[in-house]
Amino acid sequence: MSEANSEVVVVTGASAGVGRATARAFAERGAKIGLLARGEDGLEDARKDVERAGGEAVVVPTDVSDPDAVEAAAETVEDAFGPIDVWVNNAMVSVFSPAAEMTSDDYRRVTEVTYLGYVYGTQAALDRMRPRDDGTIVQVGSALAYRGIPLQSAYCGAKHAIQGFTESVRTELIHDDCDVQLSMVQMPAMNTPQFEWSKSRLPRKPQPVPPIYQPEVAARAILWTIDNGKDEMWVGRSTLKAILGNRLIPRRLDNYLARGGYEAQLTDEPTDPDRENNLDEPVSVDYGAHGRFDERARDRSYQLQASMHRRALALFVGLAAAIASAIFGRRVLSDDRE
Numbered sequence: 001m002s003e004a005n006s007e008v009v010v011v012t013g014a015s016a017g018v019g020r021a022t023a024r025a026f027a028e029r030g031a032k033i034g035l036l037a038r039g040e041d042g043l044e045d046a047r048k049d050v051e052r053a054g055g056e057a058v059v060v061p062t063d064v065s066d067p068d069a070v071e072a073a074a075e076t077v078e079d080a081f082g083p084i085d086v087w088v089n090n091a092m093v094s095v096f097s098p099a100a101e102m103t104s105d106d107y108r109r110v111t112e113v114t115y116l117g118y119v120y121g122t123q124a125a126l127d128r129m130r131p132r133d134d135g136t137i138v139q140v141g142s143a144l145a146y147r148g149i150p151l152q153s154a155y156c157g158a159k160h161a162i163q164g165f166t167e168s169v170r171t172e173l174i175h176d177d178c179d180v181q182l183s184m185v186q187m188p189a190m191n192t193p194q195f196e197w198s199k200s201r202l203p204r205k206p207q208p209v210p211p212i213y214q215p216e217v218a219a220r221a222i223l224w225t226i227d228n229g230k231d232e233m234w235v236g237r238s239t240l241k242a243i244l245g246n247r248l249i250p251r252r253l254d255n256y257l258a259r260g261g262y263e264a265q266l267t268d269e270p271t272d273p274d275r276e277n278n279l280d281e282p283v284s285v286d287y288g289a290h291g292r293f294d295e296r297a298r299d300r301s302y303q304l305q306a307s308m309h310r311r312a313l314a315l316f317v318g319l320a321a322a323i324a325s326a327i328f329g330r331r332v333l334s335d336d337r338e
Helices: 017-027 041-055 068-083 103-131 153-175 216-229 235-249 252-259 302-308 310-336
Strands: 010-012 032-037 055-063 086-089 135-142 183-187 204-205 231-234 266-270
Touching: 010 068, 010 103, 017 032, 017 041, 017 086, 017 216, 032 068, 041 055, 041 235, 055 068, 055 231, 055 252, 068 103, 086 103, 103 135, 135 153, 135 216, 153 183, 183 216, 183 235, 216 231, 216 302, 231 235, 231 302, 235 252, 235 302
Parallel strands: 010 032, 010 086, 032 055, 086 135, 135 183, 183 231
Antiparallel strands: 204 266
16 A cells, blocks of 8 residues: 555545445545546535545546546546555446437447446556556446346446456456456445436336345445455345356346346336436436435345355354264264164
8 A cells, every 4th residue: 555554546436326335435444535427516525425434535527438537537646645556447327228229329428438437447547556566456347247137238238348358457467477456346236326317218217126235235345355355256146146147047047037127127107208317417416325225225245244254154164064063973873872
């Protein structure tokens, strides 16, 4: 780290959702954070969150689809706080729509932000971390990096692209014997404002496919991945099932999602045709970290807890097995004596 107990961190998409929760989590351990996003209202409130939590922040309004803007943002953060230790790529946009109704501009914009924004962020971070042979880059991914679902073709395509890009660059870092850590954290459905402000052509308001998790679950996973130097982390039982299921029974999943994947993403509320969306411009209000599904969202993942404490869990299981074996062994011995 550039200073003892004071990481310098960049979070893209920091104005809301997972990015907002992640910035707050870093602030709770005293980090200095560069907050990047387009929406200035959300960024200013994110800065207040960080300062209340015990960290420091610099607000850098940035459209990550512009590589020059990303490079300038990295310079601004380092001018304010010093060398960047951690870069979290998280900024995204999406369009809820059948592929047949998507436009070329829709696909271009989602790709520029949700995929190329990660590429530009990774390049800016590596340009600074490689000479020091130190640092961590985290790509906030999704189960959809492995398993596409209906009505989100642009977003699924971008997440698949990030996965391939990350694996490719990681192999190059290994080849060059470079100690920069490049990680990807695959997320389940999250209760974020994405479902309030993403462009939609659906007849009813969109929702995350249950089970739904709070963004703080994602933030804990991101920090744990960084602290433990993991290449990849799967968050939530649903992510585990989607990724493994796609490896084992991809065609069955195609048919399953064709039957149920539409309704699972729709609420009972009709779409408001006049609502704002953030595809080309940021929304004009601060939405915060959470979406509108608090009552249905889980604030912990037992699968994540098990992954984070795998050694202790293995020790517990081994101890339990040894005790059971000893008890069973004594019973067998006792029966033999009778």
